[in-house]
Amino acid sequence: MCKTTDIDTKRILIVGAGPAGLLAAILFLRRNLLTSSTKYQVTLIDPGTDYGKLDEEGLARARSWMIGLSCHGLSSIREVPGLYEDYIRGLGVDTVKAVIGITKKIKFTLKASDFIPEDSAFTVDRNYICAALSRYLNDNFEKDGNFISHYNTKALYVDGDNKCVIARPKNESNVNITDMNLDYDILLGCDGIRSIVRNAFLSTHRDFEFDLRGSFGYGKSVHVALPEDVEDGTFMIINECLPGWVSFVLPESGQKLNVALGTRLDKECCVELKSSDPKVVADYFREHWHAFDIDCDEVGEQWVQQGWNTVGQVHCNFYHSEPLRALLLGDAAHATCPNIGQGMNTALADASALNSLLNDHKDDWDVVLPKFSELRVKEGNALTDLSFHTYSLSPGQQITLMVRQNVRIALNKLLPWIVDRDPMYEIPRGMKLSEAYHRMSKLGVIQRVRRNNDDMMRSHFEKSVGMVRDDESAGIMNKMFRYVMVPVFVACAVAVLFGDKISQQ
Ligand SMILES: Cc1cc2nc3c(=O)[nH]c(=O)nc-3n(C[C@H](O)[C@H](O)[C@H](O)COP(=O)(O)OP(=O)(O)OC[C@H]3O[C@@H](n4cnc5c(N)ncnc54)[C@H](O)[C@@H]3O)c2cc1C
Numbered sequence: 001m002c003k004t005t006d007i008d009t010k011r012i013l014i015v016g017a018g019p020a021g022l023l024a025a026i027l028f029l030r031r032n033l034l035t036s037s038t039k040y041q042v043t044l045i046d047p048g049t050d051y052g053k054l055d056e057e058g059l060a061r062a063r064s065w066m067i068g069l070s071c072h073g074l075s076s077i078r079e080v081p082g083l084y085e086d087y088i089r090g091l092g093v094d095t096v097k098a099v100i101g102i103t104k105k106i107k108f109t110l111k112a113s114d115f116i117p118e119d120s121a122f123t124v125d126r127n128y129i130c131a132a133l134s135r136y137l138n139d140n141f142e143k144d145g146n147f148i149s150h151y152n153t154k155a156l157y158v159d160g161d162n163k164c165v166i167a168r169p170k171n172e173s174n175v176n177i178t179d180m181n182l183d184y185d186i187l188l189g190c191d192g193i194r195s196i197v198r199n200a201f202l203s204t205h206r207d208f209e210f211d212l213r214g215s216f217g218y219g220k221s222v223h224v225a226l227p228e229d230v231e232d233g234t235f236m237i238i239n240e241c242l243p244g245w246v247s248f249v250l251p252e253s254g255q256k257l258n259v260a261l262g263t264r265l266d267k268e269c270c271v272e273l274k275s276s277d278p279k280v281v282a283d284y285f286r287e288h289w290h291a292f293d294i295d296c297d298e299v300g301e302q303w304v305q306q307g308w309n310t311v312g313q314v315h316c317n318f319y320h321s322e323p324l325r326a327l328l329l330g331d332a333a334h335a336t337c338p339n340i341g342q343g344m345n346t347a348l349a350d351a352s353a354l355n356s357l358l359n360d361h362k363d364d365w366d367v368v369l370p371k372f373s374e375l376r377v378k379e380g381n382a383l384t385d386l387s388f389h390t391y392s393l394s395p396g397q398q399i400t401l402m403v404r405q406n407v408r409i410a411l412n413k414l415l416p417w418i419v420d421r422d423p424m425y426e427i428p429r430g431m432k433l434s435e436a437y438h439r440m441s442k443l444g445v446i447q448r449v450r451r452n453n454d455d456m457m458r459s460h461f462e463k464s465v466g467m468v469r470d471d472e473s474a475g476i477m478n479k480m481f482r483y484v485m486v487p488v489f490v491a492c493a494v495a496v497l498f499g500d501k502i503s504q505q
Pocket of ligand 1: 065067194260345347
């Protein structure tokens with residue numbers, strides 16, 4: 001007699017079709033091909049467009065920002081046979097070198113092979129990655145009956161008691177559209193920095209702690225033609241690219257560069273860069289931009305057509321909820337500023353880590369939910385803090401950090417058995433973020449920079465909301481007290497206590 005096996009069907013609802021949500025969807029659907037005891041039915045919702053359905057021109061119009069994809073992200077993608085080879089390779093530009101401009105005059109260059117193994121880092125547009133993942137999903141699973149995608153649909157609210165999400169399709173034709181109730185067994189919050197799934201954690205768990213704060217900067221990003229004297233595949237960080245501004249320059253496909261420029265929140269932007277006249281902006285760039293040849297008129301046009309960008313950071317103390325049967329992945333759990341270029345890499349690694357846990361624990365979700373937090377909370381928090389607390393907001397401290405880092409790199413080359421490689425350069429090669437965080441803490445970098453950055457952010461906040469005033473007369477009185485009254489008081493105390501002895505001598 002034939003023995004029948006019970007098949008457990010799990011409805012997985014993935015909120016957010018960014019890199020984390022799309023890779024998670026692929027990995028669940030692939031599990032159906034490999035495991036027999038659990039069948040996954042995957043529903044994906046996102047308020048945006050399905051980039052996988054756009055043609056080349058449409059996708060080029062939907063360009064967003066360039067992202068450095070390195071070991072953590074690539075190894076997660078490579079777990080799916082054919083995904084990298086057939087859908088992703090060739091979409092981006094291989095990184096060949098990095099140019100670090102410490103000041104306007106002092107620059108140094110690193111070969112890519114100094115900090116990344118061959119064939120393991122390239123830059124690619126965020127939406128191109130989404131398009132590639134979505135194409136893989138559509139090609140392989142659109143017709144298999146276990147996958148439904150609802151694009152142009154926004155999740156509004158998680159009803160944890162009934163295990164359902166209320167979602168609203170975009171109303172483009174002004175006809176009456178009713179909200180959808182999407183039931184689930186397991187919910188994945190892959191919905192980015194302003195996650196609504198995370199909101200449900202907040203209202204369900206009294207012990208859930210999370211914070212969302214800015215990264216104390218604002219800026220704009222432009223796409224420019226690759227100058228003749230810049231090799232394709234060059235990544236650059238340029239301090240003082242404009243007075244008071246720093247620039248991250250990433251190679252872009254099609255012989256272009258994606259130039260992101262940012263400055264500190266407490267710095268008043270000059271009138272020229274606030275102007276809505278492209279000529280004024282172009283003239284300002286002509287006068288001040290020094291990094292490489294740039295078409296200033298083109299930059300001026302792009303500059304005035306966009307608003308200011310800001311990036312935020314998120315910390316959470318756990319990423320799973322047993323009562324909600326939910327997990328947080330990617331930016332929903334650990335959004336961060338792009339300083340170390342690991343946000344998407346970690347989002348992809350979250351999806352891959354979840355898949356490994358399901359393998360290890362035979363799809364037993366009661367075990368997998370808490371294990372996910374155990375495994376990923378340290379990585380996510382290390383990501384957010386390494387990104388923000390290894391770059392100082394104080395230019396002086398930042399220059400010191402960069403000089404020290406380069407001395408360490410040079411010493412490691414000379415005396416590798418005495419001086420370890422710089423932990424930050426080990427991350428793109430695959431070092432765990434929590435390990436890099438541990439080593440940077442041991443070097444004292446995290447603590448020093450955190451003190452400085454937190455102080456600067458706090459005092460800016462206090463001043464900007466009026467808790468502390470720049471009160472000149474109070475300032476003079478304080479200085480008088482510190483520099484005149486205190487020494488006078490100390491001198492009097494010394495005279496009273498030791499006056500007799502001094503006069504007897
Ligand atoms: C300028 C810049 C440069 C960066 N550079 C790098 C880099 O070099 N390397 C790197 O690894 N990372 C980089 N990052 C970070 C990277 O872009 C993110 O970490 C990554 O996109 C996170 O993926 P995600 O899927 O978690 O979230 P997201 O990419 O934010 O995707 C979230 C998705 O959820 C959807 N969504 C939101 N709300 C809802 C809702 N209510 N209902 C349904 N869906 C919803 C959104 O439409 C979106 O598609 C950079 C980021 C920026 C801004």
